Amino acid sequence: MKKIVVFTLLFLNLYSQDIVSKNKRCFLCHGKEDYKIIENGKVKSLYVSSAEYYQSVHKDMLCTNCHYDVSTIPHLRKPKKIHCLQCHYAGNVVGAPVKEMPEKYKESVHGRAKEKGKKAPDCIDCHTTHYIRYHSDTLSTIHKRNIPLTCGKCHMKIVEDYSSSIHGEALKKGILETAVCSDCHQEHDILPPEDPRSTLNPKNVIHTCERCHADVTIMKKYGVPVKQVEAFKESFHGVALEYGVVRAANCVSCHGFHDILPSSDPRSPIHPKNLAKTCGKCHPGASENVAKGKYHIIAEEKEAGIVYYVYNFFKWFTLLVILGLVIHIILDLTGRAMKKVKKKAE
Amino acid sequence: MNKEEKRIYEDIINDMEKEGIEISDELKKKIKKEVRERLKKEIERELQKLKKKKKKEKKEKEEYFIRFSLNIRLQHLILALGCIILIITGLPIKFHEAGWAEFYFKITGGIQVSRFFHRIGATLLVIVAIWHTIYLFTKKGWSEFKELLPRKKDFLDFLMNIKYFLGLSKERPRFGRYSYIEKFDYWAVYWGMVIMIGSGTLMWFHNFFLGVVPKFILDIAKEAHSDEALLATLAIVIWHWYNAHFNPEIFPFNPTIFTGKIDKERMLHEHPIEYEKILKEQKKKKEE
Known part of the structure; x- marks a missing residue:
């Protein structure tokens, strides 16, 4: 038994040694930090950090596994452009993991833009080329903490807005339960909000926010009220949205999206001073009166204030009145029945 | 032979x-x-x-009396029509989470359709409210109103009726033109109309009222509208329909409020005091 273990370890060691030594030939040039060429009038770095490469998920791969058209050193021609789908397709023999991600990507805004020949990110733009790491790895570009940076490479203005938002602030504090880009927009299947399948379609926004904001364990931890979503569904906006009024306000209509801030922040659209303007987007008559009252109220709960008492008044009033009326009816009916029985007996 | x-x-x-x-x-x-x-x-x-x-x-x-004038009959018809439209289009909004509400919105084409018809029902209700108020200032309307005012007799009638139901008394109370049950229905409509039209107006013209009244007033209006709607619906379906139509005496349908006619037998049974009053008046006329 011992022998076998030793042998396997030795074999693996030899194998990996083999990879390192084989790849060393590539890193001879590409491992130099200042290794670059001028292509189309632009300086292009050809440097690949070997240290980082050997920490990536592809550390057990030869350079030539992907760059299959490189057989001699130095290679005379520029190697062909490679694509992840070279290996990551269903039924591949090298054992590359296949998920539905590429299929989802094709449908996404990025995939469709790419198909039309527009400038849009492909796999490598988010996952990097040589240094791909698992999303659980804190150094990965797709680790939750780094996602805003990854998306921000292109969406610069948005990330700027995001980083000053309550979600962005939380992320800076290292709270990973906060929302980053992909929590709302999805990752591979990012769809435009007009698409009914999109998580950001007006009808679906509530369900997107609900994933966290209706979760007691998360919200309790940070002192965020948890019943807002439930209350919204009870409100007229919520009911209208549910049954076909797409223009009815959803969460983001009032709270904003990338730059969401708590109502205590004077920059927030839901700060009492800004409410008239925010409501006024749809309700032209809105004045500062809209700030006089509570929002997201559930009538059954005491926090609803005066509405709670109105609700209770009607609850008991209805119960008493209907009970009285029903008793009157029952007495009437039983009285009639009794008289009938008596008559028959006579 | x-x-x-x-x-x-x-x-x-x-x-x-x-x-x-x-x-x-x-x-x-x-x-x-x-x-x-x-x-x-x-x-x-x-x-x-x-x-x-x-x-x-x-x-x-077949000898019948005209119990309700055409004016009253039309008022009732419009009120009833309005209420039915309002209930059908309104309750699914209150019970939006229920499966039947979802089904209702699916077959009727969404909440916008319901909102439209709800406002038609509301308009009918407002028309009746205004119509009836004006009617009260006519000679006939005023005399009807006086008949409908609650009196001590109504309370005594109520007690007697309960005793009669329980078999403690063999005599039924003798009602006049309107029994205490009918008076209850009449006055309940005032309560309902004030709350429903009041809160409904706030919500219908919320864009205007958002600038005039604090937001919590609109919250109260919504809650009251929704709660009173249920109370009114239950009162109509259970109480009013039982007493007017579904009770064993007249089951299944009492046409009096739609035709205005009530036969002598029912008149004698349900409104004996009014019957006697009418006979007296007729005699007086004949003598003159």
């Missing part, structure tokens, strides 16, 4: 034979004919008597 005829005919022949009168065949035929004709006439006379009696009974039953 039927049995009866045969019996009478044989009796006559036997009597004649006992007397020793000789009967010729011709006479026999004559007697037969006479018997038949007389019997026929007798039966006819009896039948006519019966018919007359029945006609008289029917006439008595």
